[in-house]
Each structure stands twice: as C-alpha cells, then as structure tokens.
Amino acid sequence: MTHHDIALIGFGGVNRALAEIIRDRGAALADDLGFDLRVVAITDLRLGSLMQSDGIDLDTALAMTGTDTFAGMPGGDAEPRNDYVIRHTTADVISEATFTNPIDGEPAISHVRAALESGKSVTTTNKGPVALASAELNRLAAENGARFEYEGSVMSGTPVLRLAGETLKGLRISRIQGILNGTSNFVLGQMEAGKSLEDAVAEAQALGYAEADPTADIEGSDVQLKVVILANELLGAALTTADVPRTGISGITASDVISAAAAGEHWKLIGTVSRDESSIVTASVQPLSLGADHPLAGISGATNAVAFTTDLLGTVTMSGPGAGRIETAYALLSDIIAIDAHQKTFAGAL
Ligand SMILES: NC(=O)C1=CN([C@@H]2O[C@H](COP(=O)(O)OP(=O)(O)OC[C@H]3O[C@@H](n4cnc5c(N)ncnc54)[C@H](O)[C@@H]3O)[C@@H](O)[C@H]2O)C=CC1
Numbered sequence: 001m002t003h004h005d006i007a008l009i010g011f012g013g014v015n016r017a018l019a020e021i022i023r024d025r026g027a028a029l030a031d032d033l034g035f036d037l038r039v040v041a042i043t044d045l046r047l048g049s050l051m052q053s054d055g056i057d058l059d060t061a062l063a064m065t066g067t068d069t070f071a072g073m074p075g076g077d078a079e080p081r082n083d084y085v086i087r088h089t090t091a092d093v094i095s096e097a098t099f100t101n102p103i104d105g106e107p108a109i110s111h112v113r114a115a116l117e118s119g120k121s122v123t124t125t126n127k128g129p130v131a132l133a134s135a136e137l138n139r140l141a142a143e144n145g146a147r148f149e150y151e152g153s154v155m156s157g158t159p160v161l162r163l164a165g166e167t168l169k170g171l172r173i174s175r176i177q178g179i180l181n182g183t184s185n186f187v188l189g190q191m192e193a194g195k196s197l198e199d200a201v202a203e204a205q206a207l208g209y210a211e212a213d214p215t216a217d218i219e220g221s222d223v224q225l226k227v228v229i230l231a232n233e234l235l236g237a238a239l240t241t242a243d244v245p246r247t248g249i250s251g252i253t254a255s256d257v258i259s260a261a262a263a264g265e266h267w268k269l270i271g272t273v274s275r276d277e278s279s280i281v282t283a284s285v286q287p288l289s290l291g292a293d294h295p296l297a298g299i300s301g302a303t304n305a306v307a308f309t310t311d312l313l314g315t316v317t318m319s320g321p322g323a324g325r326i327e328t329a330y331a332l333l334s335d336i337i338a339i340d341a342h343q344k345t346f347a348g349a350l
C-alpha cells in the first residue's frame with residue numbers, strides 16, 4: 001500500500017471538505033485506489049499552523065472555528081508560517097486552497113513555487129497560479145520531479161481539463177464557449193425567480209460557491225482567469241488576463257432578466273475562446289441573452305458547462321458542478337489520484 005501525506009494550505013470550505021473526505025472515506029479510498037491518505041500539516045490565516053508528522057486528528061481540526069487557534073497544540077503556532085510549513089512539512093503533496101487573487105496570483109504562486117522547489121507535488125483549486133504562472137510552475141515541477149495538478153481551477157470537480165485534454169485529442173477545436181462561474185449563474189437564476197442581486201449573492205456565499213470577494217464572480221474576473229486557463233491548457237495559447245476583455249453581470253437588471261425569460265431567453269455570463277484559421281487565439285467574457293436552442297441556455301444554478309466547437313464532431317458539450325465545497329474537494333482528490341498514478345508509472349519505468 002502506498003501512502004500520501006498531505007499539507008492543507010488554507011483551511012476554508014474546500015480544504016476542510018477534502019479533510020472530511022479523507023476522514024470519512026479514507027478506508028474505502030485505500031481499498032479502491034491502493035493508497036492511504038493522511039493530513040500532516042494545516043495552515044490558515046485565522047487558525048495559524050499545525051505540523052504533526054504522525055497525522056493530525058481531523059475531528060479536532062474540523063471542529064475548530066475561525067476564532068480558535070492552533071497555538072498551544074503540539075506542533076501548533078498562532079501564525080500560518082506558510083513558507084516554513086510548505087518547505088519543512090513531511091507531506092509529499094501540498095493542497096493549496098487559499099483565496100484566489102486575480103490580480104497577481106499571490107501569495108498562492110509563492111506557496112506553489114516553495115512546494116515544487118522542495119520536491120513536493122501540488123494540487124490546487126486556486127485559479128491565480130494556474131492562469132498567471134502555469135508555464136513557470138509546470139517547468140519547476142518537471143525540474144524537481146514533482147507534479148503540478150489543478151483540475152479544480154475550472155468547473156470545480158467536473159473534470160473538464162483532463163476530459164477535454166485527453167478525449168478531444170486529434171480534433172481541431174475552433175471555439176470554446178462556457179458558463180464558467182457557478183455564483184453568477186446561480187445569481188442570474190435567482191433574479192429570474194424575483195430575488196435581488198444582493199440577496200442572491202448572499203445565498204451563493206452561504207452555499208460556499210462565491211469567492212471571498214464575490215466581486216470576482218459578479219464582475220467576471222473569475223471567468224477571465226478560467227478562459228485564460230482553457231485557452232492555454234487546451235489550445236496551447238499563451239494568453240494573460242490583459243488579453244481578455246471582460247464585462248460582468250452587475251449591469252444586468254432584474255427587468256432585463258425577467259423580460260428575456262418571458263421571450264424564452266436566459267441571460268448567462270459567457271466566457272469564449274476562439275481560434276481562427278491562422279491559429280490566433282482570442283478570448284472574452286460578457287453576459288449574453290441566449291435563445292432556448294443554444295446548448296448553454298438551459299444550464300441553471302451553480303452548474304457549469306462548456307461547448308467545444310470541433311471540426312469532426314461538431315459541438316461537444318460537457319456540464320457538471322461548477323462550484324461547491326465537496327464538489328471542489330473532489331477535484332483535489334482527483335489530482336492526488338493523478339499524482340499517485342504518475343509516481344507509480346514513473347517508478348514502474350525505472
Ligand atoms: N468554493 C468553490 O466552489 C471553489 C473554490 N475554488 C477556489 O478554491 C480556493 C479555496 O476556496 P474556498 O475554500 O471556497 O475559500 P474559503 O474562503 O472558504 O477558504 C480559503 C481559506 O484560505 C485561508 N487563507 C487565505 N489566505 C491565506 C494565506 N495567505 N495563508 C493561509 N491561509 C489563507 C482563509 O483563511 C480561508 O480559511 C479559492 O482559491 C477558490 O477560488 C475553485 C473552485 C470552486
């Protein structure tokens with residue numbers, strides 16, 4: 001049986017949900033997947049840091065709230081000490097799930113860099129490092145014999161990056177169009193049902209869908225990061241957020257949404273990536289009112305969907321959860337499974 005020790009950097013909704021999965025399903029996962037998981041370090045802005053190389057008691061950690069602190073526990077400290085913990089933990093996998101910073105990706109980029117420099121693999125749902133530094137971080141991973149995995153950075157637990165990256169090979173994709181933000185899609189649906197934008201955002205926050213600053217969801221910068229990731233990962237582009245014009249949904253009024261619905265249409269925040277005949281890739285983010293015949297028109301709630309326009313298959317649409325604690329934690333687990341599989345393949349090849 002193989003073992004993976006995990007360090008959780010940021011102990012909010014998503015990494016807590018990963019800890020719950022490990023606590024509640026660890027034994028079943030070991031039977032199914034052939035490896036054991038153990039959490040040996042946790043850091044968080046509010047709780048501080050905890051390093052216990054023989055495994056942290058997850059019931060105790062999960063019972064802690066934002067007013068508690070790890071200080072006073074064996075291996076505990078009131079400060080997160082992210083860099084120290086990442087470099088010195090006995091974990092072989094670092095799970096980075098701190099706030100996404102859409103401007104410069106920090107401090108998450110530094111967390112990922114520190115992990116990879118010390119030969120530890122990384123799983124992350126944080127869009128900043130992936131959209132803003134994936135070339136450097138993938139290079140660093142390769143140089144240090146580690147893996148950088150980020151399935152949950154687009155469409156939460158729905159495996160769009162691996163699915164499209166593997167199963168659409170050999171097709172020419174000319175367009176990727178998607179509903180890529182669960183919060184804004186949920187909010188637009190709630191507005192159709194008569195709720196105010198503010199009340200709908202508060203509900204999305206309570207459900208664990210929204211960013212720490214939900215402006216990123218409403219004003220489109222979250223989708224901007226995701227279209228950069230799709231363009232660069234799946235179309236081999238080298239876009240940055242500066243290349244992607246963006247308009248969010250704050251200008252869409254309740255009456256816009258209700259009158260569109262009366263005409264059989266639905267407002268959606270749409271991210272689009274296009275590749276022309278000369279392979280020039282462009283991208284944008286904007287709200288569009290979609291007619292009922294559009295493949296994305298019926299996607300509701302926090303569900304996300306992506307329609308790929310291809311030469312040999314026409315349009316291929318993938319949909320699934322786009323936000324949520326457990327759904328997103330599954331993406332982290334799927335990355336750990338990929339890291340394990342890669343290590344076993346590599347060991348088998350030696
Ligand atoms: N919640 C969701 O549905 C999804 C979230 N994500 C991404 O996953 C990441 C985590 O999301 P959530 O857990 O929902 O967010 P959250 O806001 O619930 O948790 C983030 C945690 O990180 C901690 N933190 C922030 N900066 C830190 C730092 N410098 N050092 C140590 N701890 C720090 C905070 O104290 C908080 O506990 C975010 O980057 C988010 O964009 C991605 C896909 C879906």
Ligand SMILES: N[C@@H](CC=O)C(=O)O
Binds near residue numbers: 156184217323
């Ligand atoms: N806040 C985001 C979470 C996933 O990236 C969303 O609502 O889609």
